[in-house]
Amino acid sequence: MPKVLVSDKLSETAVQIFRDRGIEVDFRPELGKDKDKLAEVIGEYDGLAIRSATKVTPTILEAAKNLKVIGRAGIGTDNVDKAAASKKGVIVMNTPFGNMVTTAEHAIAMMFAVARQIPEASASTHAGKWEKSKFMGVELTNKTLGIIGIGNIGGVVADRARGLKMKVIAYDPTLSEEKIAQKGAEKVDLDTLLARSDFITLHTPLIDATRNILSRENLGKTKKGVRIVNCARGGLVDEAALAELLQSGHVAGAALDVFAEEPATENPLFGLPNVVCTPHLGAATSEAQENVALQVAEQMSDYLLTGAVTNALNMPSVTAEEAKVMGPWIKLADHLGNFIGQMTDEPIKAINLLYDGVVSQMNLEALTSASVAGIMKAVNPEVNMVSAPLIAKERGIKISTTKQDKSGAFEGYIKLTVVTAERERSIGGTVFSDGKPRFIQIKGINIDAEIGQHMLYTTNRDEPGIIGALGQTMGGNGVNIANFTLGRSKAGAEAIALLYVDAPVPEDVIAKLHQTGLFQQIRALEFDVG
Structure with a gap:
């Protein structure tokens, strides 16, 4: 159950909204003016609902180990360090229409x-x-x-x-x-x-x-x-x-x-x-005070329970309806980015995303943020959709997107390409009717790969013995293969294999695969499929 702290004076009706939505809420308006006590307790909470008295500083955010969202009942967010919140991966919402x-x-x-x-x-x-x-x-x-x-x-x-x-x-x-x-x-x-x-x-x-x-x-x-x-x-x-x-x-x-x-x-x-x-009375009517309090409670509840993002200042908004439809596509975008991130060791100069078919009509800003987050998480697991675009900007990474009408066999797909000083690396994926993301292309080679928590990726020349070497080495060392996908550019040319296995592939097994001399590249990969 998510847990929210209300550290400023919000109406009891707003506090009750959290409770009615199944969210545990602590109403402690005295904490808004006690920064030391706020820093002491903020680590317990997933959400923080505030007005103007609470100052959300980098110190507070550093102590907020579980914080996911800050909701400001009102328009102005001068009392929130939004740059620090973004780096921390915390969404900052306001209520621009209530007052x-x-x-x-x-x-x-x-x-x-x-x-x-x-x-x-x-x-x-x-x-x-x-x-x-x-x-x-x-x-x-x-x-x-x-x-x-x-x-x-x-x-x-x-x-x-x-x-x-x-x-x-x-x-x-x-x-x-x-x-x-x-x-x-x-x-x-x-x-x-x-x-x-x-x-x-x-x-x-x-x-x-x-x-x-x-x-x-x-x-x-x-x-x-x-x-x-x-x-x-x-x-x-x-x-x-x-x-x-x-x-x-x-x-x-x-x-x-x-x-x-x-x-x-x-x-x-x-x-x-x-x-x-007048003493900052612009929003000081009973109607406005009630409206913004109710709005912020609804917005925060929606995000914590459904992933819907409304009136966020540091992340693309995603409606509850979009969240339902886009959930598998956002997961796919994250997996595509995470694959590239784990495969890329050199600094990234540019990230290019192609959205085809039905996905091109979705909230592309959110999908792009998910892809960039997937890339960044390979190095820093704490990065999320909020902080990733900011980190990319700080690193001088150029991000571009293209969308096009349906152009192939799939109703829609995403293709992610990363550019470094050494090479370009690309991967494509789609979401099947069962809602499961799949990899459908790597390095321009068509595949159909189910995505699992533990995977092994290899590249090699297309020649006899590859499947046998993989199967024998993995099976002989106690690694069970759940799914095995192969692809090649053409007969006798470059080929790839993507194995979904039941447990992480040990380093000594990877070493034995290298010793066969059959593989140009071998990389163990991990994905968050929860």
Whole structure:
């Protein structure tokens, strides 16, 4: 039974989802702020469900010997070291849709608040003043709203803004002009957005490309009287520069829900007129809190019980339906990679995958990850589908994929080719109707080999005596052959044999085979067929 730790405050309904799905769960929200105690106990768990209080550092991950998945109830995963998690082979999930509407609504509310100076007007009125002429605002209608990052949340903001009769432009280099148009916005470059916008709202993650995107220089390019809204991430805006431009009158107002340092107890923007500040409330509605908690519990349960991967940040998503269909193909991809990995001693320069027929319509990213993991596991058994692509990238290995319509006798097959400085090595496989993976081609030679835990691979010239030598040597030394597959390129040319045996082939038996002088290559192989 999988075991999950909830180390932050999640709703009891979410905790119950784990229990109802048959997962053992410990609800210990106090651990989120106790990194030492968390490191002490995390090794017991397969899953970790968190919010923002828990910091998943390399130290925590190093102690997490059994951890398979981290689920963040919410969008932001700044509190998780995703690179360290990937190297450890731990999936990191978030819930990008649970608080999408809530965060977008907060951005719209902040836009209204700064346009009409509502917080200051409210404080003045509460103080018994009646300063009607002091709080002259502006309408949103017919104003231009510039959205930096028009993904899920930015798209909802665009929809609401169009309902307010605003003109919407967007800067998002990750989306095409057509995609942005579908969200009701005009695609522009950043300089154009800065120059044209009456309001600018940010809805992008904090990455190297977006850090300080509203820098002093870029803020200086904005239209005089612009109003800035940030409900995305602290660190997107140069807060000191924004404060200066507010004081000079170039920026008419700003509304921020997030700050470079949080909790924000001191900030150059605090105390300035027409600056609205809230304490990271973008997702703080009862509906959103419940939604993201329920989502993360469902996602983690699905992965731990069925292998379905949803909203993962460091692995291709695989639905529960895909997991059922693709399970044997993912196993095949792993076996193909593992065969190549055990056969290859020199550094790998490139990995090429060909997907033919029915398999070409599947989730190729997941299959590719499985193949690469199979290759890497030959050297490091702890590598998995999460960590393998990252390791390959670090080693400078180029990975390419090709897909094609059915081209042969099989409904579908995968061919894996590895390129080194010395040679190319290839293997092909398919999944039969019984759901069992099979090797169907090695080095361009057709075969039909059942895959077993213990195998022996040999190459030789096609000549009499090979079968007898193999059978006699193996049988004479107590090695039982379960399945014996032969193949050759043509009569008298190169031939191969693949034996599925009941136990690992001892080194002395391999030595005796070498002594016959009949074999060019002999390699004992092991596969995880569980």
